[in-house]
Amino acid sequence: MPAILEVDNLIKKFGDHLAVKGVSFSVEEGEVFGLLGPNGAGKTTTISMLTGVLEPTDGTAHIGGYDIRTDLDAVKKINGLVPQDLALYPTLSARANLNFFGQIYGLRGKDLKERVEDVLRIVSLTDRANEAVEKYSGGMKRRVNIAAGLIHNPRLLFLDEPTVGVDPQSRNHIFESVLRLNRERGMSIIYTSHYMEEVELLCNRAAVIDQGEIIALDTIKNLIAMLGGGVIKVGVPKVDDTLLTQMSALPAVKEATLMPQPIAPPPVAGESIEQKEGKPLTATPVVKVVAENSQEAIINVINFLSQRDLQLTSLKILEPNLESVFLHLTGKKLRE
Amino acid sequence: MKALSIAYKDLQIFFKDRGSVIVLVLLPLLFVVVMSGALGSIGQSQEKDSRTSLPAVNLDNGAMAQALLDGIDKAGGVRVEPYTETDAATALDEASVPFVLTIPQGFSADVEAGRPTALHFVVHQDADRTKAEAVRLVIEGVTRDLSLQIQLLAALEQMGQMQAGSPEAAEAFSVERMQAQATSQFKSASLQPLVDVVQKVPEQEAEREENEGLTLADVAVPGVAVLFVFMTAQNTARSIFDEKEVGSFRRLLAAPMSKAALLIGKMLPNFITGLVQLVVIFAFGIFGLKALGLTPITMGKSPLAVVLVSVLLSICSSAFGILLAALARTPNQIGGLSSLLLWLMGLLGGAFVPLFLLERFLGPVPKIVPHYWANHALTNLMVRGLGLADVTLDLLVLLGFTVVFFAIGLWRFDFD
Structure with missing residues (x-):
């Protein structure tokens, strides 16, 4: 045409x-x-x-x-x-x-x-x-x-x-x-x-x-199809490059990346920097796992984390559709 | 053709809004009635007496002068109104009086001494000549009687003195002789009146105020017409803003037509509405005011020139609408700008106060608004009875305003 x-x-x-x-x-x-x-x-x-x-x-x-x-x-x-x-x-x-x-x-x-x-x-x-x-x-x-x-x-x-x-x-x-x-x-x-x-x-x-x-x-x-079998967002207490590499290598997983951390809020008036630094600056890290098969990938990721005594703090499964594609590409929802 | 489609659509929308129709058609008529009635009553306040008013300046203040004025006042048809010399000159300049009678200093002494003297009857060149002639005849009649009376009395007194001086000449003053003397005096008084009336019509001055001779009511119709035709400009601005607000302007921009055609289409309803308003206001000024017992207007001696001014006035108002649309960014701004500019321009342009009065207080300031030139042209044509050649400057200036409004409007217009 x-x-x-x-x-x-x-x-x-x-x-x-x-x-x-x-x-x-x-x-x-x-x-x-x-x-x-x-x-x-x-x-x-x-x-x-x-x-x-x-x-x-x-x-x-x-x-x-x-x-x-x-x-x-x-x-x-x-x-x-x-x-x-x-x-x-x-x-x-x-x-x-x-x-x-x-x-x-x-x-x-x-x-x-x-x-x-x-x-x-x-x-x-x-x-x-x-x-x-x-x-x-x-x-x-x-x-x-x-x-x-x-x-x-x-x-x-x-x-x-x-x-x-x-x-x-x-x-x-x-x-x-x-x-x-x-x-x-x-x-x-x-x-x-x-x-x-x-x-x-x-x-x-x-x-x-x-x-x-x-x-x-x-x-x-x-x-x-960019999302393969969907996207899984896994909250873990701590993340490093080794962990991400190992997760990316799991069966039924295409890719595992650390999601952008939220920016720390500014100190409240009257509160010292030291006090502020005493509190956690960000929420728990979240790893975004792009799956080839979401069900299989979930099982593999949970087993992998439990073997390393890493407790899940959150788990969210995004079905593969344009909405999740957009979220995957931009990190934000369409209707934001 | 597409511009016509836009215009037709806008007129359809406009005529569905009955409130706007009332404001644009009935409100001007109400203004015309109120202004004509109010201004007319101001103009007529000095003429409640049905007799013709004769402003008289008495520089003599002697017995003969007073006798003359009493004689004129009692002659019927003319009412003497005392004026000072300065007031009379001003009133004559402003054409608020059509003529003035001036009794010179030494008038009484001259008359009593039998010396010829003259009264000055100054007539404004725009005054009603028939009326002036009638008043002059009354004055002449009274002065002739007065002259005759004085001359007869003088002759009789002279004869009496002569008889008293020579009683032997009594037969010289026989009845026949007395009648012959009286007849001679009548002829003399008729051919060589003791008191002459000198009429003067001041020649046109180079910089004569053009507003002389107008009554205040005469100027109400052109002033109100110009004000309300320009009022339609805000409809153009509002219509363009509404199109932008609902998004139809975007749809029109996406259609295969030029931006010029789009703007002309938006101007046309203003132009047509303005012409309709003028027809309604003028028709009402001619027929309605007469029916209401107020002073009507006429189309003057050059109706074609009136049509030409009306067309140019409506185009100028439409161009001003584009300018308003370009300058205003919100509906409130359109309302605010329109109210501020249109009423102010209307005021300066003689919608509420006649131009000749405005110019007296503001000098050339009213000339900065197009309303002035349109009003000036219509007043010249419809009230003074002048022709197209006499309003050429007004038309050119109005055209200039139109071009400037459209050019700035186009330059500042936000098509995005």
Whole structure:
């Protein structure tokens, strides 16, 4: 499949803050591609540059063969954008909103009417199309928001956090719509979310983005496979390099590393440094064990520690999924 | 075309908000009524008597001068109002009086001595000429009677003295002779009146104040119209801010249309609303004020020029809306900036106090706001009856303000 999107070292700077630090990736025609990352990771800024809302500071991208820096008008006709916000006019009806956005994309007359009816069908809002959007539920508003992005039948649809604040029923409806658009109409979709389960369900491939950088990019299957059989976090009283090497060599264990220690809190006012130093500075050390087979690895790790009279202070097993991949890659949760 | 779609959508949203419609259409009319009524009553406060007021400066203060003034006051139709020389000159300069009668010093002595003398009747060039002529005729009538009376009395006195001096000449003053003398005096009084009325219309001065001749009520409609058309600027700013807040502005930026088309689309509703406001306010000024018994306005001698000023005024207001949107970062800032700037500019631009009064107190300061030039142009066209050529400077300055507002707005506008 040819690439509909090729991003080449895209950079965006706001003053001194580097929001996007040179991301590169490509999306094939007909693919559903996930862009994963916590809030503030740079997902929306990346999408804003690709849709012409923001001008890149450096780097470029090609959409449908057109350069976003030199052929932006052609690019905009290919793109459809469903912003994270409910970008609608609440006092107008869904139909009036869609008519307006259709006109903005140059649709007129019969074509416009047909497209409005089509997108209303896609989001199942034909019956209530003449009601003011402000009277809709949150989920219905989200659906109109999606319909507005589809009005000109784009080849590449950017869905930026489309399920924020949506009830489960509407969320399922949105998933179905996205899958239908991709399977039945061959629409390429870039789906950003910080809900890993959505990306796992909808996307073929995903890029994990954190602090403006892509830290992993692969198929969902391969990303999850990075964790092998999962991750085990083992609390032990003391850790040294020898212990970590020996644990890494255990059967069913891929890797054992010491997790970053929490930083000691500052001394309380009136408390001397000596007093502070008399207390434990950090919590108990935690070893992160990446397992090939989590059940076998747990047994081996527990036996290994008991043979050395090291008592377990904590034990946590992370099932292999995108959430644990993200935690493994960044040391933080997606929703932090 | 896309700009028109944005404008149509914004107008749809605007007309769904009935509160805004009321503020933009009914409030100006209320202002017009209040201002016209209030200012009109100020202008008419000195004319409660139905007789025409005649400001009179009596520099003589003699018996004959007083007799003349009493005669004019009792002649009917004219009410004499005593003025000092300075007050009369000021009032005439300000066009708050249309004419002034001045009785020169030594008037009584001259009349009593039978020496010809003259009254000065100075008429403002913008005064109602028919009314001035009527008053002048009354003055002339009274002075003619007074002249005749004085001359007859003088002749009779002279004849009496002559008879007393030579009783033998009694037959010389027969009835026939007396009648012939009286007829001669009538002719003399008619052809060579003892008291002449010299009328003077001051020639136009090079730097004459242009506001002379206006009543305060005349300027209410243009002032209020300009104020409220500029008030719509805050709607443009608020609409842009709302688009940014809900995220639809981002969606519009992602659509295949230029930023210029986007901004023009956001300006158009302001422009259209401004024109609608002007039509409503002017129509009310012409027909509504008349129906309410207040002084109506007219479209003047050049309605096309009024249309031209109205269009440019609405464009200027729209450009100011873009400037407000560029400068304000929050809804509160839009409200604060709008309130501060628009009301202050309206005040300086003559929305509440007529320009000729403002300029007297503030000098050229009002000229720093576009309101002044728009108000000045509309007043010249609709109240003074001037033509397009007379408002060229106003139009050029208004155009200049428009370009500056739009340029700064575009420069400072945050599309991100």
